[in-house]
Amino acid sequence: MEQQINTIIFDLGAVLIDWNPRYMYRKLFKTEQEIEWFLENIATNDWNENQDAGYPLAQATQDLITKHPEWENEIAAYYGRWIEMLGDQLHETVEIFQALKNMAQFKIYALTNWSAETFPRALEKFAFLQWFDGIVVSGEEKTRKPYPEFFQILLNRYQISPSRAVLIDDNLRNIKGAEAVGINGIHFLDAGQLKTDLKDRFGIHL
Known part of the structure; x- marks a missing residue:
């Protein structure tokens, strides 16, 4: 010992705490495959972790929209609808x-x-x-x-x-x-x- x-x-x-962005994105995407692609290629863990280290959410959102304007609505939803990612204890x-x-x-x-x-x-x-x-x-x-x-x-x-x-x-x-x-x-x-x-x-x- x-x-x-x-x-x-x-x-x-x-x-x-059960936190999972898929809870919210299931309301925006039709398939799990689309969600996984988006989280692996656009709103990635690395991107989110930068905000965990203090980078402003609004700036991070705008940075990503500038990089991927075709995903503006889905990117904006990440922090705009963040509370919907929060499950139960x-x-x-x-x-x-x-x-x-x-x-x-x-x-x-x-x-x-x-x-x-x-x-x-x-x-x-x-x-x-x-x-x-x-x-x-x-x-x-x-x-x-x-x-x-x-x-x-x-x-x-x-x-x-x-x-x-x-x-x-x-x-x-x-x-x-x-x-x-x-x-x-x-x-x-x-x-x-x-x-x-x-x-x-x-x-x-x-």
């Missing part, structure tokens, strides 16, 4: 969060790649976001996972010992980034696997 953990760090999207993982919160020995934080302009909408929708001891939002800090400086902001702000912390994140790239600064990582697949990893690797029984 690794050194005793006293800090749990959650990613939000795809771990505690992922209940099984939120239950794990609640169980951990009830254990007095843990401080629990969120470290999220999320635009500062859209994050307030999530705060309005999901009451459990108030349970954290702190939340660090990439768009507010102008950097994001997996860059080491983003992890360091969290560690410094809340005086966290990295060897006693574990990050739960669905993106393996982010897990590797955390491990590079000394934070333990659990690559999140589903709630059952998370429970098993917490128990087997860190002795945390839920």
Whole structure:
């Protein structure tokens, strides 16, 4: 067993919150194939991540429309109808969060790649976001996972010992980034696997 953990760090999207641009784009495109092509070639992950790191949504939208004017309406919908991409909370993982919160020995934080302009909408929708001891939002800090400086902001702000912390994140790239600064990582697949990893690797029984 690794050194005793006293800090749990959650990613939000795809771990505690179901966010998926396909929910909105299914209202604009006729087929899944058209949606996938658009997200792979026009409104890409790389483009969205730039906004997660603080680039203004309106400017990003205009930049992309200038580059692909034939997709103006679909591009404008990405942030114009962003709230329609926000699904429900992922209940099984939120239950794990609640169980951990009830254990007095843990401080629990969120470290999220999320635009500062859209994050307030999530705060309005999901009451459990108030349970954290702190939340660090990439768009507010102008950097994001997996860059080491983003992890360091969290560690410094809340005086966290990295060897006693574990990050739960669905993106393996982010897990590797955390491990590079000394934070333990659990690559999140589903709630059952998370429970098993917490128990087997860190002795945390839920």
